[in-house]
Amino acid sequence: xxxxxxxxxxxxxxxxxxxxxxxxxxxxxxxxxxxxxxxxxxxxxxxxxxxxxxxxxxxxxxxxxxxxxxxxxxxxxxxxxxxxxxxxxxxxxxxxxxxxxxxxxxxxxxxxxxxxxxxxxxxxxxxxxxxxxxxxxxxxxxxxxxxxxxxxxxxxxxxxxxxxxxxxxxxxxxxxxxxxxxxxxxxxxxxxxxxxxxxxxxxxxxxxxxxxxxxx
Numbered sequence: 001x002x003x004x005x006x007x008x009x010x011x012x013x014x015x016x017x018x019x020x021x022x023x024x025x026x027x028x029x030x031x032x033x034x035x036x037x038x039x040x041x042x043x044x045x046x047x048x049x050x051x052x053x054x055x056x057x058x059x060x061x062x063x064x065x066x067x068x069x070x071x072x073x074x075x076x077x078x079x080x081x082x083x084x085x086x087x088x089x090x091x092x093x094x095x096x097x098x099x100x101x102x103x104x105x106x107x108x109x110x111x112x113x114x115x116x117x118x119x120x121x122x123x124x125x126x127x128x129x130x131x132x133x134x135x136x137x138x139x140x141x142x143x144x145x146x147x148x149x150x151x152x153x154x155x156x157x158x159x160x161x162x163x164x165x166x167x168x169x170x171x172x173x174x175x176x177x178x179x180x181x182x183x184x185x186x187x188x189x190x191x192x193x194x195x196x197x198x199x200x201x202x203x204x205x206x207x208x209x210x211x212x213x214x215x216x
Contacts, residue, residue, distance in 0.1 A: 016093070019052070021124075022124070022141050022142070022209070023124045023126065023140045023141050024041070024139030024140060024143070025118065025122075025136060025137050025142070026128050026131075026143075026144055026146065026208075027127075027129060027130075027132070027143065027144075027145055027146050027181055028129070028146035028147055028178075028182065029129065029147075029148075029175045029176070029178065030129065030171055031151075031152075031156040031157040032147055032178075033170065033191035034127060034156075036191070036195065036199050037125075037144070037146060037189065037205070038050075038125060038127055038204075039047065039161075040202050040203060041123060041125045044123060044206070045123065046123030046124055046125060047116075047121060047122060047125070047147050048124075048125045049113050049125065049126045050127045051126065051128035051136070052128075054112050054113065054116075055105055058109065058112060062108060063080075064068070065108050066080065066082065066175070069082065069087070069104055073090060073091075073097070073101070073121060073135060077099070088167075090142060090175070092171055092174035093170065093174070095174075100132055101205065102133055102134070106135065109128075109134060110134055116195070117135070117139070117186065123169055123211065131184075133182050142186050142187070143184070143185040143186050144185055144187040145178070145181035145182045145185065145187070145188045146187070146189050147181060147182060147190050148178075148192060150169075152191070152192070153168075153172055153190075157171065157172075188204065203208070
């Protein structure tokens, strides 16, 4: 059960922040619906550091990172590009292989996150499925897990990524469970309702953190 009361959907998103700089760490399994919370943070003028996007950008610019992946997973890099599906088929069925990949990528991603935080505004969010494993949680003032029922996550992944149900299920089950994400974080938001209702939950959570002032 979520630990935050609902607030009116009409709540202002332009109210000034009520405290100093804040870094929120947001994690949760793929397809859980973290985008709703991240979008609100952007609307509030904050920045979102999407660690998955940072990782993919590094794959285009960091040749040492690509070389390290290729050495551990031969055949997954061709003509300077990573075959994500081929790599995924390896790591999503082999826990040790996934651990090796994470060890290679976490250091590079953390270094880039630190660089971008140097110019961050009052509010910033770090969006990372490996928030704790990658050493990013220690940069955050507060952490929150976004969770959702597996069936809803599978449906979102099929619609968003154009993958099969079997591959979506494989991706989900290669990750930590909702219970594990929740145990690591300070707070949990469960996305098991309509998009509108979940947005209200997210607004309530941010208000509880003191980011948004109560309207007069």
